[in-house]
Amino acid sequence: MMMDPATTPLGQMLLEEITPVVMVLSTPSVEDSSLKNGLSFLHLLTPFCSFNNIDVPVRTASDQPYRLHKFKLRLFYASDVRRPDLKVAKERLKQVITEAGEKVFSELASDVPHIDHELASSEYRNTPSWFQFLNKELVRVASFSDHEAFDHPVACILAVSSNDEGPINRFVDLYNSNKLPSLLNGGAMDPNILKHYVLVHDNQDGPAESRASKIFTEMRSTFGTSDCSLLCINSSVDAPIKHQVNLWASHMSDASLSQGLGCFLNTDDINEIKNLMQNLSSKYIIPNMEQKIRELNQQVSATRKGFRNQIKNLWWRKGKEDGADSPNGPMYNYSSIESQIRVLGDYAFMLRDYELALSNYRLISTDYKIDKAWKRYAGVQEMMGLTYFMLDQSRKEAEYCMENAFSTYVKLGSLGQQNATRCGLWWIEMLKARDQYKEAATVYFRICGEDILHSAVMLEQASYCYMLCKPSMLRKYGFHLVLSGEQYKKCNQIKHAIRTYRNALSVLKGSTWSYINDHVHFHIGQWYASLGMYDVAVKHMMEILACSHQSKATQELFLSDFLQTVKKTGRTFEVTKLQLPVINISSIKVIFEDYRTFGSPSAANIREGLWNSLEEEMLPSFSAAKSNWLELQSKLIPKKNSQSNVCIAGEAVKVNIEFKNPLQIPIPISGVALICKHSDENQSNMEKNNEIDHFREMSSDNTSFSVSEVDFSLGGGETTMVQLSVTPSVEGTLSILGVRWKLSGTIIGFHNFESSHPKKNIVKGRRKSNYSPNNMFKFMVIKSIPKLQGSVRHLPGKAYAGDLRQLVLELHNPSDFPVKNLKMKISHPRFLTIGNPEHIKSEFPACLTKKIDSVNNDAQANPGIMSDTVFMFPEDTSIQGEKPFLWPLWFRAAFPGDISLCMSIYYEIGDISSVIRYRTLRLHYNVQILPSLDVSFQISPSRMRMQEFLVRLDVVNKTSSESFQVYQLSSVGKHWEISLLQPPDTIFPLQSLMAGQAISCFFTLKNSRLLTSEANEPAMHVRSDLSLVPQSSDNLVFNINNAPLINFHHFERLQQEFPHEDQGDLNTVDFVLISRSLKSDHNSGLSDPPCVMSHHATASTGPISWLVDGPRTLQHDFSASFCEINLKMHLYNSSHATAIVRIDTLDSAGSGGVVQSPTSDIQAGWHDVTPTTPTSEPKVTSNAFETQLKKALSLDSVSPYIWSGSSSTNLHLEPMSSVETPLQICVFSPGTYDLSSYVLNWKLSSKGHGGGDETKQQSGKCQGYKYYITVLQSS
Incomplete structure (x- = not known):
């Protein structure tokens, strides 16, 4: 439920603006006497026309009694009872807005208001106070319209001075028709109104008992006793009076003229004026209006009310609906029944008989609509809406009437513009009283009109309605403030534009609406600059410097305007939060050297944990060293600096800072340097003062340290990492406060590290759990010590x-x-x-070759x-x-x-x-490191000799432009002998491997230890190096078994999971391929092409090797019997432990195909080595076990041969020894047979396995080698 309508802003406005009008006519002498007090006669009376505590009984037309406790009269000179001049009214409104702008602008706070504070304030505290005054002025522009009666004078005060000649005649002359307003003479208003005659006596001219008394007596006899009054003023003869409460100041438009008002009016004079106006209201005007209402109501009831009169009225108006449409409609004089009904309704409204007013408004509304008197119709609809509001009835009807009135006024164009504005303002207040702020904002938007200044004010008022909505519509609030500011700017109201834009910032601050935010800040800066307030202008323009989202042209505009504004200040501008360039706080790294030093900048960027893991074996008792360091530090470092880092006098502390240009245009940056402060050990703690003056002081020359300065230019969107340094020269405490730079040579920016609280990003410090991020910029400087450079x-x-x-x-x-x-x-x-x-x-590379005198050593x-x-x-x-x-x-x-x-x-x-x-x-x-040669080996066991292998070497040139020469192949150690199957000229006819080319060659590999032990010969020179180029006197043989090649091969073996293999073990073979780069015309990007290149590979085999020996071809007569064939198997144990070997023979399953079957046992013989390095490293593969167990056929198939003798043979092989065992097969038909259908299982005995090497193979299972025998039918 809405509060009492009379207490709402709209109710108060109606009680002030729709009240009886009293016309004032005075002689010049009266005005002269009043002007002694700085007031006209009308202004002299005005403060006493509002009555807040009267008690006047009134009866309605139906004799219902009620009492008026508040009442107001509006006084106007007869010359002002007319429609206001529109041009003058606009100038008046412009003056009001300008003065308000000056006053409010001077009261603006330096900081932008926070939106939460705005929302917490009440409506009338939030809305500028001058809005109410302006709205009243807008309402008064539509006053004294011929279609409304509440502006018609209900009475006239005629004032004549006692000093005037012929006062009685002057009274008669004052109300001469020639001096009356045109509205009265033209018939729009009733000229027969109540007249009250006032004789004004100036006490400074003498006592009132003489001339004034005689004139007043004559007046009473001429005009009647009740219609005359005597008013004495200016009773203060001796000295001007200064009133404690200035009654007239609030009624004066110019505050500068409000001093000394009423200075000759004493208390008696004021009381006389007050009694005069109160008696006039309560005893004359109100009763006269009440009587007028009764008479008019009787007349209207007799002519228009009742069914018969309504039918008669409709019949009389029949046909008018088809007439021509005219904006003003037909003319009505004051005596017409329509005008009388309107007067009745307005009088009833002013005396607050709203029921009677509403009934008459309804009655006349239909007549005006039929007559197409649209302005009068809109006026009646407007009053009906207000009456519904004051009755607190039918909200829907009230809004319908206001909408109808507003729309009708708007359709009239310029004739109804002022009335539309007034109707809209009243309608808005009606909606506000019901908390319909969103709807009120819409009406504000509708009454903007074509006048720019008028639109600006209405848009601003609409914005406050959006803010007061529940919930608040902040986007619309900010948007309408910006629209309002644009309109203010167009009509040169700069201060109002700044104010609205600043209020919009309270919404935009912290939002993602970057474009409108830039627009607002930029224009505020421009407008402040136009007012000469450059400091504030620069502050706002700085907010949009980092506008990366804007176009290149806009960025150039923003930056150029900013620099021009700075230039106009006439000094080097200094700011603490300059956004250009952008400093990436998270990227800041502090690099300093305590007991850790760096030989290159890149070393400082490596993780501290990596360095710690690398150094922990070097530092004496690493954990103890740390505790000793901290213990020593606690003794030598003052307690106040216990959280500080340690640096050395004469050694630079470096700070890496990333600068980014968010714009698409280049910006020059100069004088980039750290801001530091140094204090010796005896000085107190540094003051934490981070203001510009403090920074400027820190930037001055200081003998305790030196700082580096960097100049650079950042291209559009460019990011650069800048390393700044400070080098302390004496012991004490050094603090890095921030960084300073100069943009375009005109503005100096400061950035305070401490206020930013960056993420901890420090290199080489010992950090405690309670380490503060700001301590990364604080150092204790100790005396100079040696520093190794390398x-x-x-x-x-x-x-x-x-x-x-x-x-x-x-x-x-x-x-x-x-x-x-x-x-x-x-x-x-x-x-x-x-x-x-x-x-x-x-x-x-001569140091890598073999010397003649050291071949065997x-x-x-x-x-x-x-x-x-x-x-x-x-x-x-x-x-x-x-x-x-x-x-x-x-x-x-x-x-x-x-x-x-x-x-x-x-x-x-x-x-x-x-x-x-x-x-x-x-x-x-x-x-x-770029790919070069891809080297791989494939090793197959020899079918003819024990511990002899066929090796295939594949080399692929993986480069795109380089050529290489494959120079030498070597086996590491002295236990493997290698020899080519073809001469090098045949393998490498061009003696080079071009880019993308691949080549293969074959060579044999023999175990030299086995060969020498079998022959019982002393050790002899083994050919473990193989030249892959034609022999020449200039050829060098690289010593694979000497440093550094043997060192690198050792680490390659570790990488290939042979950490404990002895190079003398017969179970491993190591290859090293030496190649050389050939000169190329192509630019490979290498400043120094390689001279020698080495490629390393390692392979391993099981400890048991064997060979099947027997005939390959023989003849037999199968018609006589099956064929028995005797074979031998030679086995060799190359390990240092006794081996237990079991040979299991399997009967042939025919000549069917062979399938692969994986085994869970460890494979014996040559097998793949899986390197942990990338795939481009050398590879060793074997095809020894392509064949696995054969798949058994069905039982009805006939076996062509079977193993005879024992199906399983067990052998014991001593370390480094060989043995023979017989085998026998029975063949039943001619053919060629694969005798690989056997399995060899071996296991090393723990005895003699003294190395305890758990990484060696302990047992294994091997499938038989392929051995083919052909049996023919004898003739």
Whole structure:
């Protein structure tokens, strides 16, 4: 239920605007006396025309009594009783809006209001107060219309001064028809109205008892006693009076003129005026209106009410509906029945007899509609809607009437524009009173009209309605504020435009509506700049600098306007949150060196965990070292700095910061540097002041540290990582506060690290669980200590797989203090191994070849170098001064891919007084390894000889442009002899392998240990190296069994899962293929082509080998009997343990096909080695076990042969020994037979298996080799 309509804003407005009008006529003398108080006579009376506590009894037309407790009169000079001049009214409204803009703009807060605060406020606290005043002015523009009676004067005050000549005649002349308003003379208003005659006496001219009394007596005898009054003013003769409460100020349009009003009016004068107006209202005007209502009601009842009168009226108006449509309709004078009914309704409304008013409005509404008097019809509909509202009845009827009135006014065009605006405003207030804010906003939009300023005000008021909806419609609120601001700007109301746009920001802030947000900030900035408020303009324009979503042209516009505005400030502008360029806070890395140092920038980007795992074996008792470090740190570092990092005086602390240009246009950035503060140990904690002045102070020259400056330009959308550094020069505490830069040389930006709270991203620090992100920027600076500098010479950035190179590790110590006890650990020993000191002076690749005097005395690998643990430099190694320390390294590109090589060098400091006793130098290199040769081996056992094999070598050139020469094939160790089946010229006619080319060759492989042991001969030279190029005096034979090739092969064996195999074991064979790159005209991208390339492969076999011996062809007469054939099987045990062998023979299942059947036992003989490296590494395969167990045929098939003798034979083979066992078969028909239908099971005895090597095969099951025998029928 709605509250009492009279207490709503609309009810209050109606009680003020639809009230009786009193016309005032005064002589110039009266005006002169009033002007002594700074007031006209009308303004002098105005404050006393509102009565809030009167008690006047009134009766309705039906004699129902009620009382008026509030009442108001509206006073107008006769000259103002007319339609307001539209042009003057517009200027007046413009002045009101401009003055409101000036006042509100001066009260704007610097910060944008928060939308939550706006929503929490009430409607009238939220809505600008000047809206109410403006709306009243808009309502008054439509006053004194000829179709409405509530603006018709109900009485007239005639005021004559006691100083006027012939006062009685002056009263008569004042109401002369020539001086009356045109509405009264033209017949629209009834000129016979109540007249009240007031004689005004100025007490400054003398007492009232003399002339004034005589004139007043004459007046009463002439005009009647009740119609005359005497008013004495200006009784304060001695001095002006200053009233504590200025009664007239609220009624003055110009506040500057409100000072000193009523200065000659004392209390008696004010009381006289008050009594005059109250008596006039209660004793004359209200009773007169009540009497008028009674008379008119009787007249209307006699002529229009009742069934007969209604039929008569309709008959009389019949035919008018077909007449021409006119905007004004027919003319009605004040004496017409239609005008009388309208007067009756308006009088009843003003005296609050709303039932009587509504009945008469209904009665006349139909007449006006039939007469097509549309303006009068709309006026009646408007009053009906208001009457329904005041009666608090039929909300639907009220809204229908207002809609009908508004639409009719709008159809009239310019004739009804002001009335449409008034009707709309009243309709809006009606909807607001019922909390229908959304509907009210729609009406605001409908009354915008063509006037731009008028539209701006209405759109702004509509926006507040959207905000007050339940729930709030914030998008529409912000959108209509922006529309309103655009309209304000068009009519040069800049301050109003700024205010509405700022209010829109409260909605847009934090939203994803980026385009409208940019539009608002940009225009606010432009408008502030046009007012000369450049600082505020820059603040708003900064919000749209990082507008990556905008077009390139828009970005150029925003940036150029921003820079021009900054330039107009006449100074270098400094801001703390400049959005251009964008700083990626999460990308910030702090790189510093305590006991960990870096030989290259890339080493600082490696995970700390990787370095820790690499260094834990080098650091003396790693866990103890950490605790000792912390214990030492706690003793030497002040408690207030216990959470700080440690850095060294003279060594730079670096900060990596990512800058991004979000725009499509390039931006120049200059003077990028860190903002730091240094304090010595005796100073107090630094003040946490992050203001611009503080940053400027920190940016000034400081002798305690030096900072680097970087200049760069960012292209459109470009991101760059910038490394800034600060180098402390003295001990103390160093704090990195932020970063500063200059954009386009005009504006300096600051970014405070502490306020950003970036994600912890720090390199090389010891972190505790309670570590604060801001502590990553705080350092304790200790005195200078030695720092080792190092690099690896000749390491290629790009290489082919297999590339073998000699490198040099170079170390420097520029300090005066020596470093000692050096250790080194390498992350990938497959790629990088440590050389012998004598290699430093040898030529490459000659140092890899065999020497004539050392053919039988190959130097083996250094066990220390072969280990992947820590390498200890010689004890007497000490590095100091300018002389570099050199140590040889070997590099081999083990497999294709992007390889990250890490090296850590540990050293101890000679200065025992230092906080840090040891340091590590971390080196990191990235190498891209490209595919080169794909090498694979296929090994098949010989059917003729024990421990002899046929090997097929396949080589494929995987490059796109390079050619290689396959130079040498070697077996590692001295136990395998290899020999080609064809000369090299036949295999490699072009002596090179072109890009994409593949080639194969065959060679034999013999176990030299078995051969020499069988012949009981002493060890002799074994040919384990095979040249694959034509023989020449210039040919070099590479020593595979010497460092570094044997070292790299060791790690390849580890990678291929042979970690414990002895190179002398007969069960393994290792191949190394040497190739060389040929000069090519193609640009391979390699700055230094490879000289020597090595490719490594390893294969393994079971410990038992065997050979079946017997005839291959024989004849037999099968007509006489079956054929018995005797065979022998030779077996050899190549292991160091006794082997138990069982031979199980299986009868032939005919000549049917052979099927493969997997076995769960470990295979014996040559088998595949599955490498863990990429597929481009060398491969070893075997075809020895293509054939598995044969599938048995059905029982009715006849077996062509059977094994005779024992079906199972058990043998014991001693270590490194051989044995023979007989076998026999019976053949029943001629043919060729495969005698592989047997299975050999073996098991190594635990005795003698002294190595305890659990990785060797302990047992196995082998299918028989294929052995074909042909039996012919003898003739």
